[in-house]
Amino acid sequence: MLCDLGLHCFASAWTMIFGASYIMWYFDRASHFLANIASSVAWLLSTSILWGVAAGVMHVTRTGGNCAGHPIISRCRQSLTVEALGWSEFGICLLAMFATCFWIYATRKISKTATDSAARLV
Template identity: 55%
Template structure:
């Protein structure tokens, strides 16, 4: 029996590098890295929205201090949107960095998911803007329910903007690369 052949060890600097095939398809650095950047921004702002909205829902449930039933419903809707965004953006990030090539990691599902996410955030931001009371909170203390609600609305608009930009970039990228063979999987997107 022959002894096992020793293989080269992977240098530590190459252990955590994602599978970015940008050199193979001739894309620029910006084109090759916008998607992970935008999805990371969606995750981070989604986590901030999730934390603040969960705090407001918990405080409102504990003290029973809701300005209106619609306000409570909108906070729950925004809480759902934040959870939706964090879970799916994190999943897409894992699929993109892994280079997965299956149905949920392709361009069409990414466009569908981003369209749905942008729509959910746009609707929630508009309706919450009309539901929230207090205006710009000029006389409120620095930490108050009014300013926290204003922050929830601002983060909802931010999520809407980020998901819309990601959707537009994905559509433009898919349109400019539609003539190339094999660009419809996630390994070619990042």
């Protein structure tokens, strides 16, 4: 149980530190090597894998089912909450990664359409 919580703490620190770094690089308009779209997709992929592994390990090692007969504040409900937060973060990371990939695809399609229409005007 302690190792599972350590993995969740590492995943949350990883997400917070690198997420804050990407936000600072975006507002700073830095041309840093890690401040491009491809690295953010790679970071989102690795972060979603990290959160998926953490939530999956918590699901496998967690005792109890839905904690129906347990008191409101119990170890079963606490571990269920940590697992739910892990799966939520996993889903948010995947959603952000797919949205970023779709944004890249749409931007390239729009720029290709704009260059094709500009070539026709000449």
